[in-house]
Amino acid sequence: MRDREPPRVRGDTTITMNTTLSRRGLLKGIAGAAALATVIGKAGIARAAARPRRMVLLFTPHGAPAEHFWPTSINDLSSQARSTSILAPLQRHARRMNVLRGLNYAGSDNHPAIRDVFTNKTGTSVDTSIARKMGVKPLRLGVVPDYAQSFTVDGWLAFDGGVAQAHVPDPAKVYDALVASMPTGGGAPAPSGPTAAELRKIALAPAAAELEALKRRGATNIARHTEAVRRITGVSTPGAAPVVTCTQRPTFPSVEKVRGKNVWAAESFPDILAAQIDLAAFALRCGLTRVVSIQCGYVNHQAPFSWIGIGDGHHNVSHSSPGAAGRALHARCQEWFATQWAKLLDLLETPDPEDPGRTMLDNTVVLWTSEIADGQAHNCQGIPAVLFGGGGGSLKSGQVVDLGGRSHASLLLTLSEAMGQSGIDVGPGATESIREVRA
Amino acid sequence: MITQKRLGLLLGCALAASALAAACDGGEGSLMGRPPIDPLATEPIPAGTEIGEPALRRLTAREWETTVRDVFGLGADWKGPSLSADRASEQGFDNDAVLLEMDESKHDELVGAAESLADTLVAAGVPAKLAPACRTAGRECTAALVDGPGQRLFRRPLETEERNRYLDVFDQVSAKTSPPAGVRWTLVSLLSSPSFLYRSELGKPAGNGRVVLNGDEIASALSYTFSGGPPSEELIARGRRGELSSPEARVAEAKKLLEGPRGHEVLALFARQWLHYEDVRSIAKDEAVVPGFSQVRQDMAEETRTVLDELLFEKKGTVRDLFSSKATFLTPALATHYGLTGTGKAERPQAIGILAHGSILSRYALPQASSPSQRGAFVREKLLCQPLPPPPPNVGEPPVPQPGLTTRELYEKIHAASASCAGCHAAIDPIGFGLEHFDLAGRFRTTERGKPIDASGKIAGAPGAPTFSDHEGLARILAASPEVAKCIGGLLATYAFGTEHGKEYTLAGARDDLAASRASLVDFYARLAAAPHFAVRKEK
Secondary structure (H helix, E strand, O other), X not given: OHHHOOOOOOOOHHHHHHHHHHHHHHHHHHHOOHHHOOOOOOOOXXXXXXXXXXXXXXXXXXXXXXXXXXXXXXXXXXXXXXXXXXXXXXXXXXXXXXXXXXXXXXXXXXXXHHHOOOOOOOOOOHHHHHHHHHXXXXXXXXXXXXXXXXXXXXXXXEEEOOEEEOOEOOHHHHHHHHHOOOOOOXXXXXXXXXXXXXXXXXXXXXXXXXXXXXHHOOOOOOHHHHHHHHHHHOOOOOOXXXXXXXXXXXXXXXXXXXXXXXOOOHHHXXXXXXXXXXXXXXXXXXXXOOEEEEEEOOOOOOOEOHHHXXXXXXXXXXXXXXXXXXXXXXXXXXXXXHHHHHHHHHHHOOEOOOXXXXXXXXXXXXXXXXXXXXXXXXXXXXXXXXXXXXXXXXXXXXXXXXXXXXXXXXXXXHHHHHOOOOOOOOOOOOOOOOHHHEO | OOOHHHHHHHHHXXXXXXXXXXXXXXXOOOOOOOOOOOXXXXXXXXXXXXXXXXXXXXXXXXXXXXXXXXXXXOOOOOOOOOOOOOOOOOOOOOOOOOOOOOOHHHHHHHHHHHHHHHHHHHHOOHHHHHOHHHHOOOHHHHHHHHHHXXXXXXXXXXXHHHHHHHHHHHHHHHHHOOHHHHHHHHHHHHHOOHHHHXXXXXXXXXXXXXXXXXXXXXXHHHHHHHHOOOOOHHHHHHHHOOOOOOHHHHHHHHHHHHHOHHHHHHHHHHHHHHHOHHHHHHOOOOOOOOOOHHHHHHXXXXXXXXXHHHHHHHOOOOHHHHOOOOEEEEOHHHHHHHOOXXXXXXXXXXXXXXXXXXXXXXXXXXXOOEOHHHHHHHHHHHHOOOOOOOOOOOOOOOXXXXXXXXXXHHHHHHHHHOHHHHHHHHHHHHHHHHHOOEOOOOOEOOEEOOEEOOOOEEOOOOOOOOEEOOHHHHHXXXXXXXXXXXXXXXXXXXHHHOOOOHHHHOOHHHHHHHHXXXXXXXXXXXXXXXXXXXXXXXXX
């Protein structure tokens, strides 16, 4: 069994350097950002004796229309309603997924369930309690996590001892705090010669010309392809993955794009999420925390998903006046989130600097869930829940699991176990983690 | 065997000839005045048959792999690309042209696959095997790769300007790095090209509201539809000589392609995606109810695959045969599971075709019990093409077996008791009851919980509201049903044309012959090549 292999000694100098950085400098860097008081603990990540364990919690509001969400098979994540299959964009990560059908919030209903998603009425969310047991502080990233400039009950997702904990909505502030103690240059020697991105740009130039020719011949379905090629061949490549090192400050175009912008503006939503995803992966890769949560919106979240052509507010859409068309519109919103999570997983599906031979995702458990099961009904039975990753060898994956109405406390227990932590209070409703996903 | 070099010459000559012909026909710079309309553009479209619009169809992940395996001669030692599955349509087919969209995520994935394959090819010395010039990585090698494998990837010759673009990739990269890197990135470039990634069915406007596909496009359409892979050099050459313009020639070519191993696989894939029978390979059953199910589930899938291949190709089976055959294919373990004797090709007592296959009966069942609802929905959706509305959001868990009640009694009690359930289940459960002689794992039974099986039922809403007393009666109704034949013919056309409009493109005669069991399923599929849609389109 992979999780019973002898402990590995990290020989990566990058991580050793990073550990030093974390211990000496990060708190100082963060000290100036009061809003980030919860970001990083007193120490970075001490050298692990066994496989590293990381956790990412992803929250999106308003549930999902069931017929657009649940797949029949992990090999085909298409849902029963084929027009929009929310999980389909995650198909390339299917073998790393557990689709958990049949989980209920016991004793919770409708909007207030947001406060139970990660607490199950214990008053302390699992990101808080697990991070505390690991000696780190959780990194909480917000994407318009409440009404503008507010911190209302509608946005209370994380808790510590009954006190709501905010998710930081400004990626630039998060970034500044995370890199405060990192040198701005001179760490690793600059690579010589052209980068792969530069050579890729040359290689894709013929594609750009051929797409133009196809367009002239009347092809009508290549606009997105053209855009994808343009992103690679363009002069600047804002969407390209930045080179991340842990010894000097990386540059995230996604973060710089939103720096100084109004992070509460609805239209900023996609850009903020893109930046927060980059930062989540960066913080985990460089051992700046072990626990990250990303809160997208809040209950009653009303941003119109204009970037995918939906003009009505997210909450209105979720209630989707009866009928297949309304529900399909809601599905398109939630599907968009899946496309974003696929990008996050891409970043995690890369070599783990602390565990050579494995990927970050091998040593991470990612949960995507919501406070609501079906948006239209606003009920809490059969909540959408998907796990990703190997949890440091503790989880198997590549399956659709039917849990037949089990309490979501079992899911919180599963997270605790995947993080190697016992004794976490996950509230009533379960004494056992989800055995179907245990490795 | 035509070599890569000869193909280049052939295609080059054909290109030159077609350019000359275009000039003589009155294209730009014509010496002859107004061009005549392509004969294909004026052929009448038979009544009851439609033609679609020009299209650009992205290769499926499977077609991508098959193409590069062919072009680069890759064997089993290459494990294939790491590409995610393509989205399936409501009918279950993953080649729907509308769903095969190219978004940013898919594009990046394909570029990643191109880079990975380029590394594999270079590491295995494939360029040097395909082109002697590649014994030295350089511009000459790159030119040979563009003219050889490049043309085969594109399924057409490259124009001079295009060719120069790829040589320019080599020049630029090698100037910044090294000639081997230049070759590597040129391969990436070819494998990322839209000319490789899409099947062009854009054609050329004929000036009369029609668009005529060129020989390359027809050759590709035939090859991917009937063999799942790229056209051979010979087929490309035939297309360029105009030999695929007639319906008869296309059907003959389709039959030839279907006879090959890849042709068999085309229809095997259709059956897998239509019936979802392969799902049985990963289905679990309660070990207390079906001990050892995991040891026979692979055999069940293999039974269906083998029987269908034989029925389709050796026996030239019809729609009727799908529901009346006794054929099975048994391993010793599967024979024991079914309670049958014999191994290999054998017969079971029930003459109900695929309805008796464990793969299907297990797929449409629950972990602890059979499911008349799932089986009834299977017949409605897969065999009658009658889509059912999705279950309501608050649908409960499936019925849990109860002591003293047969499955039928349980379903009748639960679904009839609720008005909200009864509406839909009245249309599906009575069909599923017809298969109650087969338990959740396809084992024949005469009793359940000590009571005799009642497998009588009806197909509500069908013409005449037919009733049956058991599975044999149900199978007889389906085998003779024009609706079933129409459904299956429509699905085959949907799959062949990569669009739900496929059935509209099918010639009426082929549809009628399938419905009357005058045409075998394979013959019907081949006759789809006669559809005018294969050669002409209507202008957008």
